[in-house]
Each structure stands twice: as structure tokens, then as C-alpha cells.
Amino acid sequence: MFFVSSIPIQPDVPFGPPHERSDAARNRERLLCAARELVDEFGVEALTMDALACKAHVGKGTVFRRFGSRAGLMMTLLSDSESEFQRGFMFGPPPLGPGATPSERLMAYGEGRIYFVLENGELLKAAATNARNRFDVPATVLAHRHIEVLLREAGIADPWVMAMSLLSALDPERIVNDVRVHGISPKRLTDSWRELVTRLMGSS
Amino acid sequence: MFFVSSIPIQPDVPFGPPHERSDAARNRERLLCAARELVDEFGVEALTMDALACKAHVGKGTVFRRFGSRAGLMMTLLSDSESEFQRGFMFGPPPLGPGATPSERLMAYGEGRIYFVLENGELLKAAATNARNRFDVPATVLAHRHIEVLLREAGIADPWVMAMSLLSALDPERIVNDVRVHGISPKRLTDSWRELVTRLMGSS
DNA sequence: ATACTAAACGGACTGCGGTCCGGTTTCTAT
DNA sequence: ATAGAAACCGGACCGCAGTCCGTTTAGTAT
Numbered sequence: 171m172f173f174v175s176s177i178p179i180q181p182d183v184p185f186g187p188p189h190e191r192s193d194a195a196r197n198r199e200r201l202l203c204a205a206r207e208l209v210d211e212f213g214v215e216a217l218t219m220d221a222l223a224c225k226a227h228v229g230k231g232t233v234f235r236r237f238g239s240r241a242g243l244m245m246t247l248l249s250d251s252e253s254e255f256q257r258g259f260m261f262g263p264p265p266l267g268p269g270a271t272p273s274e275r276l277m278a279y280g281e282g283r284i285y286f287v288l289e290n291g292e293l294l295k296a297a298a299t300n301a302r303n304r305f306d307v308p309a310t311v312l313a314h315r316h317i318e319v320l321l322r323e324a325g326i327a328d329p330w331v332m333a334m335s336l337l338s339a340l341d342p343e344r345i346v347n348d349v350r351v352h353g354i355s356p357k358r359l360t361d362s363w364r365e366l367v368t369r370l371m372g373s374s
Numbered sequence: 375m376f377f378v379s380s381i382p383i384q385p386d387v388p389f390g391p392p393h394e395r396s397d398a399a400r401n402r403e404r405l406l407c408a409a410r411e412l413v414d415e416f417g418v419e420a421l422t423m424d425a426l427a428c429k430a431h432v433g434k435g436t437v438f439r440r441f442g443s444r445a446g447l448m449m450t451l452l453s454d455s456e457s458e459f460q461r462g463f464m465f466g467p468p469p470l471g472p473g474a475t476p477s478e479r480l481m482a483y484g485e486g487r488i489y490f491v492l493e494n495g496e497l498l499k500a501a502a503t504n505a506r507n508r509f510d511v512p513a514t515v516l517a518h519r520h521i522e523v524l525l526r527e528a529g530i531a532d533p534w535v536m537a538m539s540l541l542s543a544l545d546p547e548r549i550v551n552d553v554r555v556h557g558i559s560p561k562r563l564t565d566s567w568r569e570l571v572t573r574l575m576g577s578s
Numbered sequence: 579a580t581a582c583t584a585a586a587c588g589g590a591c592t593g594c595g596g597t598c599c600g601g602t603t604t605c606t607a608t
Numbered sequence: 609a610t611a612g613a614a615a616c617c618g619g620a621c622c623g624c625a626g627t628c629c630g631t632t633t634a635g636t637a638t
Contacts, residue, residue, distance in 0.1 A: 191604055191615060218594060229618030234596065299503075300595080305551050331558060331566035338548050339539035347509050348538060362535035369574045395634055398586060422624060433588025438626065504625080 200226040214292035244297035272320040273371040280363040287342045294342035324371040404430040418496035448501035476524040477575040484567040491546045498546035528575040
């Protein structure tokens with residue numbers, strides 16, 4: 171018998187549950203474990219909520235209470251990699267992190283994001299489908315703010331809206347489609363992103 | 375032997391079927407009529423395939439044979455307005471149509487598209503959800519080619535990819551979200567688009 | 579008119595995401 | 609130890625998109 175770490179790892183949302191019941195914690199572990207196995211073995215598509223509940227020996231209601239929706243589950247599965255990526259552009263070394271010019275940082279951001287998407291594309295797509303609002307999810311809001319700040323420093327007139335536009339250009343579904351369907355190489359994507367940022371922000 | 379379209383992939387959009395049986399034609403009219411009524415009265419969300427079949431006094435299978443999917447039905451409902459918009463940027467007067475500089479035309483395109491999206495947002499969103507590939511639909515391919523040509527004239531290094539990026543910035547879901555959720559005014563959207571195009575293409 | 583065939587029909591059926599609610603388990607206070 | 613409440617559990621249930629297949633019907637050839 172082992173006890174699950176009572177330290178709120180970083181499961182559902184900010185400031186994890188104040189007092190999570192032990193059975194709830196046990197089931198959450200089971201579910202995440204089973205989910206990763208299913209994804210690794212059969213791909214994201216095969217991860218249905220019924221299959222997950224069955225594999226984790228848990229009722230279907232439990233799955234939805236824990237993660238809210240299929241999209242919510244996918245976000246949880248992504249949260250570790252996403253956090254790492256976020257640390258990179260918030261606290262990491264330049265040019266991605268602080269210390270470079272806004273233009274350089276934005277280029278590095280897009281480049282990093284493109285490769286991140288190419289690694290986690292299926293998960294990201296699944297996390298975006300049927301989400302009440304795929305734009306107002308924490309990770310996206312954070313990315314938007316980051317870009318907004320860089321654009322403001324560069325003297326863009328409406329950084330909020332422009333940040334949205336740039337973020338759209340990094341949409342996972344679009345990037346995956348370019349690569350998988352049209353055979354566009356990652357290099358072309360990053361080169362084009364650099365050109366976009368260069369022309370948009372000049373050398374600032 | 376005539377070449378009857380045995381490929382139900384596309385909705386019957388281009389130049390109606392060669393030899394459509396009379397009952398098929400009758401049912402298609404019924405369905406389109408009923409669909410428009412349902413949308414007008416209860417909104418796009420309420421347009422379920424069951425409700426439509428029921429209202430048109432037609433079997434469910436007939437609905438799917440005709441339109442392939444819910445997304446296909448939505449595209450059919452959009453096809454008139456979409457064609458009109460397409461005529462505008464292909465053959466219409468400048469600055470949208472031929473005769474203006476690429477930069478001016480691209481600005482006009484985005485502006486027109488934004489207002490088009492604000493008028494047909496729900497339909498466009500519904501036409502994009504669960505479509506096997508929301509990017510490879512005829513209307514989108516055409517828009518992409520148009521932008522690609524303008525960008526090439528302006529000396530962009532990789533017009534194909536850049537056109538994809540710009541097209542992403544005009545994604546219906548994103549625009550509707552900006553306006554409806556964040557209260558961004560259409561003017562801010564079009565102004566920001568102009569700024570983007572200006573910086574991207576200079577004065578060319 | 580009649581017979582024949584390919585196309586169209588319709589509705590039962592499947593699979594999936596998501597909800598609901600009566601029963602059970604864990605925690606806390608006494 | 610015990611009782612009570614809050615949180616949790618599970619799986620039956622729902623609505624919807626999409627499929628399947630036995631039946632009907634429109635067009636054609638005789």
C-alpha cells in the first residue's frame with residue numbers, strides 16, 4: 171500500500187483542491203495513468219471517455235467530475251509540457267526569455283511554439299475541440315499576454331488584437347494541417363514566422 | 375451510360391447534379407427550405423439533423439445522403455453569400471477587386487471578410503466543426519490562393535505559408551470570440567488588420 | 579402497359595460526449 | 609466509537625452525428 175503524495179501536484183486548475191479525499195486522489199491517479207497508456211498505445215483518437223473509465227475501473231461519472239470534459243482531460247495531460255514551455259518564455263534564457271529584443275523574443279516564441287505543436291499536435295487539437303472557448307483557456311491567455319507585451323514594446327497600435335491575430339497563426343490545427351496534409355517542412359513554417367515578425371516589428 | 379456523380383463527398387453545390395431524380399430534387403428543396411426556417415427561427419445551434427429530417431418529412435438517411443454531414447449542410451446554406459463575396463474580390467471593383475495595389479486589395483479583403491464573418495459567424499463556425507478538414511474546403515482554398523497571389527506580387531518570400539498565416543487571423547471562431555466575448559469593436563479588428571497588412575507589405 | 583435496374587428512401591442502430599441521481603465512502607466533530 | 613454531512617461513486621440515461629440495409633420508387637427499355 172502506498173500513499174499518494176498529499177502535495178497538490180498540479181492537477182485540476184490553480185490552487186489544487188484544498189482537501190482532496192483519498193478515494194478521489196486514488197481515482198485521479200488511476201485515470202491519468204490509464205489515459206497516458208491509452209494514448210501511448212492507440213493514439214489520442216482512441217481515448218474515449220468510456221474506454222478510459224473502463225480501463226481505470228472507474229465509473230464514467232467520475233471521469234467527468236474529475237476533468238469536466240474530454241477537452242479538460244487533454245489539457246491536464248498537456249499541463250506538464252505546457253508549463254515547461256511557459257517557463258521557457260517567461261523565465262528562461264534569451265532569446266526566448268527576457269534579455270533579448272521584443273522582435274527576437276517573438277521570433278523565438280513562434281519557433282518554439284511550432285515545434286511544441288508538432289510534438290503535441292494531436293493532444294492540442296483534442297484539447298481545443300468542443301471546449302466552450304478554446305481561446306480563454308489559461309495557457310492561451312498567458313501566451314496572448316506575453317505576445318501582447320512584446321507587441322506593445324514594439325509600438326504596435328493595438329497590441330491586444332494584434333496578439334490575437336498572431337496567436338491564430340500558430341493555431342495547432344492549422345500547423346498540423348500544413349505539415350501533415352500539405353507536406354510543408356517545419357523550417358518553412360519557422361522561416362515564414364520570422365519573416366512575419368521581422369516585417370511586423372522592424373528591427374525593434 | 376451517363377456519368378452520374380457517384381461521389382457524395384461534396385454537397386451538390388457546383389452546377390447541380392447532371393441527372394437528379396425528381397424525388398431527390400423535391401426532397402432537396404424541402405430540406406433547404408426547412409433548414410433555413412429552423413435557423414431563422416431557433417438559430418444555428420438548434421439545427422439538428424433529426425429535427426431537420428422531421429421538419430422536412432424526410433428520413434434521416436436522406437439528409438446525410440444529400441449533404442454528407444452537418445458541416446456540409448452548413449456550407450450549402452452558406453454557398454450563396456459565399457459566392458457573392460468571392461465575386462467581389464475576384465471580379466468586383468477596386469480596392470477589393472482587380473485594379474488596386476496588392477496591399478490595398480488585401481486590406482479590403484480582410485475588411486470585407488471580417489464583416490462577412492460578423493454576419494454569418496454561427497453558420498461559418500458550424501460549417502467548420504467536425505469537417506474532416508476545415509482548411510481544404512473550396513471556399514477556403516480559393517481565399518488562400520487569392521491572398522497568396524497578392525503576397526507574391528508584394529515580394530513575400532513564402533507566399534503560400536504566409537497566406538495560411540493571414541487566413542488564420544481571419545478565422546471565424548476567433549473573430550466572433552473577440553467581438554462577442556471580449557467586446558472588441560469591428561473597427562478595432564479592421565484597423566488592426568490594416569496595420570498588419572501595412573507593416574507586412576509596406577506600400578507595395 | 580410491363581418489366582427491370584439503379585438510385586433514392588427511411589428509420590433502426592451504433593458510438594460518443596455529457597448529465598443525473600440514488601447509493602456509498604471518507605472525514606470531522608463529539 | 610459513533611453519527612452526520614459533505615464529497616464522491618457508478619452506471620443508467622440522453623441527445624446528437626453518422627452508418628447500414630431492406631424496401632420503395634423513378635426512369636428506361638421493350
